[in-house]
Amino acid sequence: MLGRLNHVAIAAPDAVAAGRVYSEGAGAEVSAPVDLPEHGVRVVFVSLPNAKVELLEPLGAESPIAKFLVRNPQGGLHHVCYEVADLVAARDRLVAQGAVPVGDGTPKIGAHGKPVLFFKPTGFSGVLTELEQA
Amino acid sequence: MLGRLNHVAIAAPDAVAAGRVYSEGAGAEVSAPVDLPEHGVRVVFVSLPNAKVELLEPLGAESPIAKFLVRNPQGGLHHVCYEVADLVAARDRLVAQGAVPVGDGTPKIGAHGKPVLFFKPTGFSGVLTELEQA
Numbered sequence: 001m002l003g004r005l006n007h008v009a010i011a012a013p014d015a016v017a018a019g020r021v022y023s024e025g026a027g028a029e030v031s032a033p034v035d036l037p038e039h040g041v042r043v044v045f046v047s048l049p050n051a052k053v054e055l056l057e058p059l060g061a062e063s064p065i066a067k068f069l070v071r072n073p074q075g076g077l078h079h080v081c082y083e084v085a086d087l088v089a090a091r092d093r094l095v096a097q098g099a100v101p102v103g104d105g106t107p108k109i110g111a112h113g114k115p116v117l118f119f120k121p122t123g124f125s126g127v128l129t130e131l132e133q134a
Numbered sequence: 135m136l137g138r139l140n141h142v143a144i145a146a147p148d149a150v151a152a153g154r155v156y157s158e159g160a161g162a163e164v165s166a167p168v169d170l171p172e173h174g175v176r177v178v179f180v181s182l183p184n185a186k187v188e189l190l191e192p193l194g195a196e197s198p199i200a201k202f203l204v205r206n207p208q209g210g211l212h213h214v215c216y217e218v219a220d221l222v223a224a225r226d227r228l229v230a231q232g233a234v235p236v237g238d239g240t241p242k243i244g245a246h247g248k249p250v251l252f253f254k255p256t257g258f259s260g261v262l263t264e265l266e267q268a
Contacts, residue, residue, distance in 0.1 A: 001161040002156060002160040002161060002180075004183050005139070005184060005185040008142055010258075010259050021228065021232075021257055021258055025232075026136040026216075046136075048139050049137060050184040050185060051184060051185055072260055074255070074260040075259030075260040076211075076259065076260035076261060077210075077211035077214070080142055082160075082182070090160065093159060093160070093161070094159045097154070097155060097158050097159035099159055122208065124155055125144050125146040126208040126210035126211075127209070127210060127211050
């Protein structure tokens with residue numbers, strides 16, 4: 001059963017600069033940047049009452065965000081993350097419906113320290129979709 | 135002050151087909167399609183515990199979704215909508231920070247029957263951003 005919308009991830013060339021419209025412009029709580037070198041991103045978190053927006057800046061040469069920014073130089077919506085109670089069961093049900101995991105389908109520990117799995121945009125109307133074990 | 139993330143809107147060539155991965159694949163509550171000819175869209179709502187995903191299919195020749203699908207034939211993330219308590223005050227503060235409203239900046243009645251205003255992707259890291267009066 002699909003749970004909460006955990007976050008919307010927006011790629012940006014400069015996460016701190018990208019956060020200003022949310023903090024100074026909209027009065028939202030915006031974090032200091034957090035470097036996650038093992039995930040190849042610098043993240044600025046925008047905290048909303050019911051969910052988060054994550055502003056992702058490439059970190060390192062192997063960043064998964066770098067190619068996205070080549071295609072979208074000013075940034076853009078990168079992925080959406082939903083919570084599930086049982087990630088393996090959710091994966092198996094989605095795969096049975098034709099969804100295609102990124103990689104070999106084995107959950108990995110994500111940026112929040114919880115198991116996650118990405119699904120290719122094909123099957124989700126062109127949207128890269130992340131599931132996170134709640 | 136930026137409020138709740140109200141919805142993520144995903145454009146799709148066929149909203150009902152796009153909804154199946156969420157209903158049959160992920161067990162989410164997915165609505166029947168709702169035609170909103172005055173907004174040029176057919177919408178399928180995916181209800182999550184804390185927010186909604188709106189699957190938007192073009193309706194009519196003037197649909198704002200049609201051009202997006204020409205560029206993104208399989209669909210894609212179209213916009214993000216946040217709630218604010220005072221839409222005009224939020225607009226004025228964002229404009230003072232350099233954000234640019236779509237149109238003349240006058241709130242219109244949106245698909246949920248509440249005043250809304252869209253801001254151009256420039257200024258929001260390439261993301262079309264909607265504010266809705268809560």
